[in-house]
Amino acid sequence: MRGDPPPRKPLQAQAGGLDVPRRHMGQNARMRDQTSPVAADVELSAPELFFSRELAALEFNFRVLAMARDATVPLLERLRYLSIVASNLDEFFEVRVAMLKHHHAYGSAAPGPDGLLSGELLSRIRSRVLDLVALQYATWQEQLSPQLDAARIHILTRQQWEPRQRRWLQGYFEHEVLPVLSPLGLDPSHPFPRILNKTLNIAVVLKGRDAFGHEGHMALVRAPRSLPRIIRLPDEVCGEGDNFVFLAELLQAFVDLMFPGFKVVGSYQFRVTRNSELMVEEAEIENLALALSEELLGRGYARPVRLEVADDCPKSITAMLTRNFQLEEADVYRCDGPVNIIRAGMIYEWVDRPELKFPHFVSQLPPALEASHNKFELIAQHDVLLHHPYQSFGAVVDLLRQASVDPQVLAIKQTLYRAGEDTPLVDLLVEAARHGKDVTVVIELRARFDEAANIHLATRLQEAGVQVVYGVVGYKTHAKMLLIVRREGDVLRRYAHLSTGNYHQGNSRVYTDIGLMTANPEIGEDLHKVFQQLSGLGPVIELKRLLHSPFTLYPGVVAKIARETEHARAGRPARIVAKLNALNDARVIAALYRASQAGVEIDLIVRGACTLRPGLPGISERIRVRSIVGRFLEHSRVYWFANDGDPELYCASADWMERNLMRRIEIAFPILDPDLAARVFEETLANGLADNTQAWLLQSDGHYVRAEPGDDPPYSAQRALLQRFCA
Structure with a gap:
């Protein structure tokens, strides 16, 4: 992705400054006193450089439980957090401990x-x-x-x-x-x-x-x-x-x-x-x-x-x-x-x-979408960015609703991993099929604990004339993508919706996710090839814009980390900022260690399990890891690479985990519009790094310490976005 770099001066939101807090860059210097030293020349695959995935996952539940113990959180919300911990612990035993x-x-x-x-x-x-x-x-x-x-x-x-x-x-x-x-x-x-x-x-x-x-x-x-x-x-x-x-x-x-x-x-x-x-x-x-x-x-x-x-x-x-x-x-x-x-x-x-309970809020549609009667005309003019739950998932529903009855729409293709029982999307896909559209849905039957619901969903769609496929043997289809093919005059134009989160209306109210609506021809062509591969068992494909797991996503991420490493070695400014649900791929972690050793500044916002050890002298002293636990479940995945002043920003369905990078069908999509890229950087990355009330800082010994405002005004990333979009 090419475009101007996001602003380097503090970004302003309605709740206050969203500057990337350089003051926290010294945090790991204090961490180093709490753990035994690791030799700088140690092999980057050495066991002492990694936390246990299972133990790291357990630590997340302590952070959730802290919300149940926080007197500043509304009482019934605290009860809900206690229940979430119990639910998480059930799943931890059912899956991780069981295996x-x-x-x-x-x-x-x-x-x-x-x-x-x-x-x-x-x-x-x-x-x-x-x-x-x-x-x-x-x-x-x-x-x-x-x-x-x-x-x-x-x-x-x-x-x-x-x-x-x-x-x-x-x-x-x-x-x-x-x-x-x-x-x-x-x-x-x-x-x-x-x-x-x-x-x-x-x-x-x-x-x-x-x-x-x-x-x-x-x-x-x-x-x-x-x-x-x-x-x-x-x-x-x-x-x-x-x-x-x-x-x-x-x-x-x-x-x-x-x-x-x-x-x-x-x-x-x-x-x-x-x-x-x-x-x-x-x-x-x-x-x-x-x-x-x-x-x-x-x-x-x-x-x-x-x-x-x-x-x-x-x-x-x-x-x-x-x-x-x-x-x-x-x-x-x-x-x-x-x-x-x-x-x-x-x-x-x-x-x-x-x-x-937390104060009620109403998600809003982007003003341009709300004012537009024809979503296709708007998207054809420029890309549309959605940031859930602050902006309404109804925008996606409206797009599919228009597509289902538009006589110019010829085909609709969509992936469904978790859809939920209350989603109107299934009704619209059925309606589209009844209106003569060619509708193909890739349903992941093996979405854990949603298997029965997805089997029922597949049956219902098939009975309505929708072509249903179950993805690829041995690889879960975890990508979130919707492709609409529309005839406009003498040409066929593709309209796409790509997301970091599922097509689940309930989740869209409590999970933070980024969605992109675009008519970019190269992205549309890439999506067409991916759907062909999923439904037709096609060969390895070459994509122009998308990174595609299990083929190009892992090598693409590692190559971009290596590029920042080379910039740093050449004395140029180099930086990586990524927001993930989890990080445990040993090869990606080793690449990040090499980047840190070369001088790359790295900030990681990892909600859940992180097996990377930050702050180790000579290994990861330039890597800072934080987790944000708040009202909403942080779910968006965003990768940003400084690229010597010509930054690249991707949103993705994939975490930097071995299963996502090698055993799933995943998509990482670039934000090509410079203004939208700057907005994603501000709202997800800079905003998260500025949080000093609901952020937890990972120590070199594996424990987390809650961030404190110190001399700065208290700042919550989620509250700032609520005030910006929903006040």
Whole structure:
């Protein structure tokens, strides 16, 4: 991409200066005192130069949990962050720990760039998860529960129920809960049952004999997923405020009604997490959708990897559960509160208390798009940039809506990775097909935890006459792209939408992403070739403008890093700024280390796991890494290279991770308009580097320290953009 470099003077937003904070460039000098020195002549593939990917991913959850503990964050938002941590931890065990344990058990776990063997890594993961779980439940018990009570949002334990509340809850239990329960006594004729992944269960210790004279010792109560995990009490049985009870509390309070004739000695919550990674061997199947559908049926009962039990659960009960799940003591985590604390996030949706949530905002359409009746005429004149969630995803919907009925539109091609249940895009694609357009949709069936939804989506589109393809065997299609072919006079013109995020309307309200609408002929031609390759199994293609994984994206990124390295060695100014969700590709990291050694100044904004070690003398002392955790999930990927005063800026669907660069279909697209490139640099990169309230600075030892304003005015990157676009 060619064009004028972004302004080098401080960029101004409505909330204040957006200067790239050179004052933070000395941060790593202080970091170096906190870690052992690394020799400057060490091999750049040496294990001591890399953090563990898994441990780095866990550290992100500590940063999210800090939001739940931050008194300046609205109370119900803090509850939501607590629920997000629990959800993230579930997925971490379902995927990362599950695969690590699988490879460890079969002796096939090769160490990563950090050099840690699987046994040592599993031990370190447990230690760090214990820290996280302890802090999570301390946040719940010591901060959120008391503060919710003070705000008249009561999550009542059975010890707190008043008599009229107990009467209502018993009636609710007898009429709504008990009829759908199937308590199971454990004896030789009733073996330990199959327990579904992440479901609520109660282990019950009994004393007495049943109708057949058999002595009861132990029983299990499985809570069907049809039952709500949190019950809202009606106003007539409560005082003021909103009152809730966890289903687990209800089951334990009335457990004796499930076992008449027995004395209940004790009841204890537990929850098992299972391996949720699907193991379809694509090369050996004929129908991917059918194979995935069959495998999804067994996902809920795959091999267990974690057991959560109530803190008061006796060791004998824990040992029995561990034995039946074929787990070890190291797989058990005790919870000082509800084992399914993730469900507390439901209260956020149910309680209408605006003062306890982030202020409401309305995303706006870009003025030019809002004023234009013909989106194609506008895009033909100049590119249009969208910055979500500050600008509305409705602009993409409007473009597809116009395309679906425009008689001049001949074809529509789109990728769908995650679309969501509420997206209007699917209806518009169906409508386009019914209007005679040639519609092709590339659906990624293997989008983790969206497999079932995507199979249903594919079926619906196929029934409407849309041509559906599932991408390429062995490579997930993660690129976000839409191509519209329109006849204009005697020529065909291509209109494209490219994005860093999914075509998911819900995500577009809470994820930060960059989208580009363009009629650039070279980008349109490149996209045409990519879609041909995806649908027609074509050969390797040459693209003019786009970087394309798994072909040109990795070598393109490394070449641009090497170019900055050569500029620095020649004594020219050299700089790299990149915003990513994660960074773990060892070869890219080594290239960044070489660039730092040559004198390139490097700023990385990495939301999640980063395995690069910044601030090492002679290795990475010119590399600074920060993570921003705020109201919105930072999701846009932006790469900027100074290029000796002729900068290049790319937005992308890909992080600098080995899987994105080598095992996925990804697209990085240049922002060719100099004004738009300057705007992306300002709003995503300079803005993020100026944040001194919600940014976390990665230390050389792997820990993060929250940025502080010091003598500067407090500045939040996300708040500044909200004030600019949505005030």
